[in-house]
Amino acid sequence: MRMSPSAAHVRVSSVVLGIAVAAGTAFGAAGCASAEPAAPTETPAPAGLSELADVRVVAEFDRSVGQNAESVALEPGGGAIVGMIGARQVVRVRGDGGTEVLATMPVPAGGGGTTPVVGAPQVTGVARDRGGAVFFLYSAGRGGLTGIWRLVPGSAEPELIVSIPADAMPNALLIDQAGDRFLVTDSTGGRVWEAPLSGGEPSVWSADPALAPSEFFGANGLKLHAGAVWVSNYDLGTIVRIPVEQSGAAGPAAVHATGLAGIDDFDFTGRGDEILAALNDTSELVGVAADGTHRVLLDGDDGLQGTTAVAVRGDTAFITNGALREGDRPALRVARLVGG
Structure with a gap:
């Protein structure tokens, strides 16, 4: 584990190769005039960031059948729901x-x-909602399949409750309970969709240029925090903040952090605006300070392989290995937040 500050690691993405093999995340081509590209220069190491310790494996998955972990939603009791890209599966990992x-x-x-x-x-x-219902995104390139699916406790089969256009690439899913809506990133379309929690027709909530892809994926990870929707842009290596107006509409987007090449999912640590970000291309987990500066906290030496997602509960960070482009050990890991 890296305990001393280091410069942000910037690398041009070639994740398309891994996705072709394991059916991972995708991106599309579009210009982005208002967002800053991933900076090729060093970023000053931030002071006071939390560290991660005691990294361990909770569960390993079977890459041979496409169980490349892409996303994670936490459950009570230390368990988690994990979306599997190539296997087209939703998997529950129990606390044991x-x-x-x-x-x-x-x-x-x-x-x-x-x-x-x-x-x-x-x-x-x-x-996952408070009642235990599981929701997930399926991108199938077909109408009537692409969209938000719901699996309620006791049901054997999921149902499609929000149909998203087949030319979209839905990637991250968020339940906005206060807004009574889902929010979904569209990586190829470079936008965020919204749809009622009860199901129904989606509409575009934001298509700000800061969300657009430059060659593969734009809008990717998605979180609601401190009165704003935060979105990562994989191609540009940025985290974008979009304020939520009183009406629930999207305000003007602003780039919060740059230099995060290959960023996938991210989460807030509960310590102000501090963020943990999963960098897929470089198999790293990066700490991002409130001012947007960042440094690597975990990497391949800690067992990360194609880091896809992170979710924080209390002082525990749950981290998924996709192992898309390299490595053969997709897994769910946990680490303990310390310091900060």
Whole structure:
């Protein structure tokens, strides 16, 4: 584990190769005039960031069947729900490390080759409500399959409750309880969709240029924090803050952090605006300070392989290994937050 400050690690993405193999996350081509690109210069190491210690494996998954962990939603008792890209599965990981498959999505007619950019159907973002219902995103390149699916406790089959256009690449899923809506990033479209929690028609909440891809994926990770929606942009290596207006509409976006090449999911630590960010390309977990400066906290030496997602509860960070481009050990890991 890296306990001393280091410069932000910037690297041009080639994650398309891994996605073609494991049906991972995708991106599309579009210009972005208002957002700053990932900076090729060193970022000053921030002071006072939390550290991560006691990294351990909770559960390992089977890469040979496409169980490349893409997303994580936490459950009571130390368990988690994990979305599996290539396997098109939603998996529950219990607190003791045991696993069970909750749903496996069907392959669309024709094999799903119309899925934007990646060319393969995949389960991406997952979420869980207070009543125990599990929600997940399926990107299939087909109408009637692409969108938000719900699996209620005791039900054997999920149901599609929000159909998203087939040319979209839904990636991260958020339950905005106060706004009575879902929010969903669209990585190829460079936008955020919203839809009622009860299900129904989606609409575009924000299509700010800061969310657009430059060559592969734009809007990726998604969080609601301190009166704003925060979105990562994979291609540009940025975290973008979009204030939520009193009406619930999107305010003007502003870039909060740069130099995070290959950023996938992220989460707030509960210590102000401090963020933990998963960098897929470099297999790193990065701490981002409130002023946007950052440094690497965990990397391949800590067992990270294609880091895809992070979720924080109390002083515990849950981290998923996608192992898309390199490595053969997709897994759910935990680490303890210390210091800060």
